[in-house]
Amino acid sequence: MPNISHRGELMPASPIRKLVPFAEKAKLRGIKIYHLNIGQPDIETPKQMMDAVKNTNIKVLEYSHSAGFESYRRKLVEYYKKCGISLNHHNIMITTGGSEAILFGMMSCLDAGDEIIIPEPLYANYNGFSTAGNIVIKPITSTIENGFALPAISEFEKLITPKTKAILICNPNNPTGYLYSKEELLQLREIILKYDLFLFADEVYREFVYDGKEHFSVLNMQGMDEHVILMDSISKRYSACGARIGALISRNNKIMETALKFAQARLSPPTLEQVLAEAFLDVPDNYFAEVEKEYVGRRNLCIARLNAMDGVLCPLPGGAFYGIARLPIDDSDKFCQWLLEEFNYNNETVMLAPATGFYSTTGLGKDEVRIAYVLKKEDLNKAMDCLQAALKVYPGKVEKVHGSELGVLN
Amino acid sequence: MPNISHRGELMPASPIRKLVPFAEKAKLRGIKIYHLNIGQPDIETPKQMMDAVKNTNIKVLEYSHSAGFESYRRKLVEYYKKCGISLNHHNIMITTGGSEAILFGMMSCLDAGDEIIIPEPLYANYNGFSTAGNIVIKPITSTIENGFALPAISEFEKLITPKTKAILICNPNNPTGYLYSKEELLQLREIILKYDLFLFADEVYREFVYDGKEHFSVLNMQGMDEHVILMDSISKRYSACGARIGALISRNNKIMETALKFAQARLSPPTLEQVLAEAFLDVPDNYFAEVEKEYVGRRNLCIARLNAMDGVLCPLPGGAFYGIARLPIDDSDKFCQWLLEEFNYNNETVMLAPATGFYSTTGLGKDEVRIAYVLKKEDLNKAMDCLQAALKVYPGKVEKVHGSELGVLN
Numbered sequence: 001m002p003n004i005s006h007r008g009e010l011m012p013a014s015p016i017r018k019l020v021p022f023a024e025k026a027k028l029r030g031i032k033i034y035h036l037n038i039g040q041p042d043i044e045t046p047k048q049m050m051d052a053v054k055n056t057n058i059k060v061l062e063y064s065h066s067a068g069f070e071s072y073r074r075k076l077v078e079y080y081k082k083c084g085i086s087l088n089h090h091n092i093m094i095t096t097g098g099s100e101a102i103l104f105g106m107m108s109c110l111d112a113g114d115e116i117i118i119p120e121p122l123y124a125n126y127n128g129f130s131t132a133g134n135i136v137i138k139p140i141t142s143t144i145e146n147g148f149a150l151p152a153i154s155e156f157e158k159l160i161t162p163k164t165k166a167i168l169i170c171n172p173n174n175p176t177g178y179l180y181s182k183e184e185l186l187q188l189r190e191i192i193l194k195y196d197l198f199l200f201a202d203e204v205y206r207e208f209v210y211d212g213k214e215h216f217s218v219l220n221m222q223g224m225d226e227h228v229i230l231m232d233s234i235s236k237r238y239s240a241c242g243a244r245i246g247a248l249i250s251r252n253n254k255i256m257e258t259a260l261k262f263a264q265a266r267l268s269p270p271t272l273e274q275v276l277a278e279a280f281l282d283v284p285d286n287y288f289a290e291v292e293k294e295y296v297g298r299r300n301l302c303i304a305r306l307n308a309m310d311g312v313l314c315p316l317p318g319g320a321f322y323g324i325a326r327l328p329i330d331d332s333d334k335f336c337q338w339l340l341e342e343f344n345y346n347n348e349t350v351m352l353a354p355a356t357g358f359y360s361t362t363g364l365g366k367d368e369v370r371i372a373y374v375l376k377k378e379d380l381n382k383a384m385d386c387l388q389a390a391l392k393v394y395p396g397k398v399e400k401v402h403g404s405e406l407g408v409l410n
Numbered sequence: 411m412p413n414i415s416h417r418g419e420l421m422p423a424s425p426i427r428k429l430v431p432f433a434e435k436a437k438l439r440g441i442k443i444y445h446l447n448i449g450q451p452d453i454e455t456p457k458q459m460m461d462a463v464k465n466t467n468i469k470v471l472e473y474s475h476s477a478g479f480e481s482y483r484r485k486l487v488e489y490y491k492k493c494g495i496s497l498n499h500h501n502i503m504i505t506t507g508g509s510e511a512i513l514f515g516m517m518s519c520l521d522a523g524d525e526i527i528i529p530e531p532l533y534a535n536y537n538g539f540s541t542a543g544n545i546v547i548k549p550i551t552s553t554i555e556n557g558f559a560l561p562a563i564s565e566f567e568k569l570i571t572p573k574t575k576a577i578l579i580c581n582p583n584n585p586t587g588y589l590y591s592k593e594e595l596l597q598l599r600e601i602i603l604k605y606d607l608f609l610f611a612d613e614v615y616r617e618f619v620y621d622g623k624e625h626f627s628v629l630n631m632q633g634m635d636e637h638v639i640l641m642d643s644i645s646k647r648y649s650a651c652g653a654r655i656g657a658l659i660s661r662n663n664k665i666m667e668t669a670l671k672f673a674q675a676r677l678s679p680p681t682l683e684q685v686l687a688e689a690f691l692d693v694p695d696n697y698f699a700e701v702e703k704e705y706v707g708r709r710n711l712c713i714a715r716l717n718a719m720d721g722v723l724c725p726l727p728g729g730a731f732y733g734i735a736r737l738p739i740d741d742s743d744k745f746c747q748w749l750l751e752e753f754n755y756n757n758e759t760v761m762l763a764p765a766t767g768f769y770s771t772t773g774l775g776k777d778e779v780r781i782a783y784v785l786k787k788e789d790l791n792k793a794m795d796c797l798q799a800a801l802k803v804y805p806g807k808v809e810k811v812h813g814s815e816l817g818v819l820n
Binding site: 014043054100125254 | 430465468470518535636652670
């Protein structure tokens with residue numbers, strides 16, 4: 001039998017999804033699982049958007065333009081205008097999910113062996129797409145003690161080599177929930193211009209910003225038009241993860257022309273789901289206010305419950321709907337699998353994402369998990385009950401005092 | 411400004427889509443265009459499939475499993491059984507179009523620098539995905555004089571190097587319409603086993619086989635389970651190109667496990683369009699018989715009209731809905747652009763795909779175009795009227811006698 005590719009061997013399994021087979025088996029055993037492993041909100045997709053698909057009179061489900069419906073791209077110009085971002089529809093390409101925007105952006109800007117600097121913990125799928133394209137991630141570690149704030153610019157500068165082509169930032173951050181300030185982003189701007197790099201920004205959680213803070217978009221940085229590539233998506237904004245509709249955005253025409261060639265190779269994004277996406281204009285303005293209120297409630301509950309548990313630390317996220325929690329455990333991969341395979345609390349358990357997969361540096365994240373607070377408060381409370389009970393009986397429990405390990409108990 | 415990637419520079423524009431801006435301008439000038447450039451059938455998507463989406467009661471448009479709906483994969487097992495192909499649902503992964511099946515298959519099996527042998531002319535997007543993955547296509551030229559039959563196995567063998575990992579075959583063939591016989595495929599089997607290679611097969615036109623011939627699937631070759639990777643799609647089968655629902659199929663578990671990691675990185679295929687795809691079971695059995703009858707009529711009309719034109723040669727396709735026609739022209743890229751920019755016949759023109767983009771060998775295909783006979787006969791006739799008139803006045807016309815050039819006229 002011929003061997004599969006080396007990059008296929010290197011390709012990481014998703015930390016968010018690799019435990020799915022264990023979850024499926026637990027469900028077969030009658031265990032109810034609270035899914036805090038994946039950013040799949042339980043909020044209903046706006047009816048106006050679903051209705052647009054149900055009422056379509058499409059007879060032949062045709063390919064669309066490789067850059068997506070022009071009509072939708074023009075409506076997105078209006079959306080960004082409301083966000084204070086000035087674009088024209090040539091700056092926007094519709095992609096099959098934000099995922100494809102990452103892929104096209106990376107492929108258009110980086111060659112095999114090129115380096116991209118990303119603060120870690122990082123969205124796990126950046127690892128995946130980098131591996132697929134033989135691109136090297138140079139991680140710069142942010143710490144839980146510091147609330148996962150942007151590492152000092154001097155630390156970024158230390159990582160720059162002749163192979164460095166780009167820096168990537170996710171704001172608000174997945175998986176930490178950290179909201180980068182305008183000041184932090186302007187520091188990044190200096191280094192981008194100094195070393196003539198690209199700046200990739202993932203802003204899919206733009207609307208999920210709490211406590212009266214404001215989101216500052218990289219698209220509003222002066223003098224950065226040739227450098228900035230934005231990855232966007234409707235998945236979280238409209239609770240439409242399954243639509244797989246995202247966008248790649250840049251004012252750099254050369255990037256857009258190049259990305260279009262990658263887009264042509266895959267022909268077009270899904271047509272029906274573009275019909276759905278385009279109907280976002282019919283969603284009432286108060287939609288986000290209600291969603292924000294709901295998420296603030298969920299966040300407050302979840303983070304308070306976490307920090308009340310013995311040996312658990314979770315900084316308060318400023319945005320998105322994730323948090324990285326440090327747990328008193330030996331190994332987050334083992335613990336998350338154990339939760340599905342061996343544990344239950346009144347026939348229920350909780351599924352979490354081991355944080356190891358969110359670090360590019362091997363060995364980090366072993367006592368951390370990513371928690372997505374995407375369930376209604378009642379369910380979140382039950383999920384926290386499960387976690388609290390689990391931490392009491394987990395065989396690999398580690399006693400922590402002021403953050404230092406005393407050793408494995410039991 | 412930082413430079414885009416070398417692979418981005420190398421990435422070919424799609425020959426099927428690169429002339430779209432000229433078509434858009436022609437439409438603005440009031441010109442009606444017959445699109446024979448793209449395999450976008452005008453056949454209606456089965457109502458049963460569209461209705462499945464319209465009647466869905468999905469409230470939260472969630473991600474699906476990265477391998478697609480298990481229910482749909484199980485139904486596909488039944489579909490393949492009807493085709494005489496024995497599979498289980500673990501052999502099947504749902505992809506975002508057949509395009510993604512090509513990408514995942516190539517990425518899972520070939521590294522940067524590895525070689526894949528493909529008979530040319532070839533489906534242009536194989537070029538695109540190979541470039542994205544730094545994979546080297548070694549083309550083996552099939553000729554119009556030979557009706558684009560499989561080149562001799564000895565010719566394949568000459569191309570094999572230590573870097574050769576795979577052979578790819580599209581059957582029935584896009585862009586030539588050639589239907590490979592069982593005998594031809596069994597010859598390929600020998601060389602695959604002898605050199606321990608992968609065999610990629612694109613069988614998305616399986617149902618489009620004419621004149622009472624039978625399609626032989628690579629999945630029915632003995633002793634090839636570890637070697638065969640099939641790329642499939644509902645795009646043409648159900649005239650649902652815009653759904654972007656395909657499948658990657660292999661009985662080699664290692665390949666499926668590896669492809670799943672690439673699939674996890676992009677999360678899931680589109681959910682609503684999987685609902686649509688899954689409803690294929692409700693489509694009546696006589697659907698394909700009617701479609702086949704329609705396409706045979708279109709093919710016969712189109713090929714007869716082409717071969718009746720001075721200096722034009724087009725072999726009769728045995729399957730799919732494409733043909734490669736040799737035209738008495740200097741340069742197919744120039745000609746196809748001229749058709750859109752400078753020509754009209756009663757305010758109408760025809761859009762064709764220059765064959766240059768379907769060859770991997772530079773310089774080939776300059777007097778050939780790909781024609782997709784995807785329009786109803788009335789429209790096909792008008793498109794042929796346009797082409798006939800165009801060939802009389804095209805400034806780059808070349809006089810051909812028995813296939814040899816006499817020189818550019820005018």
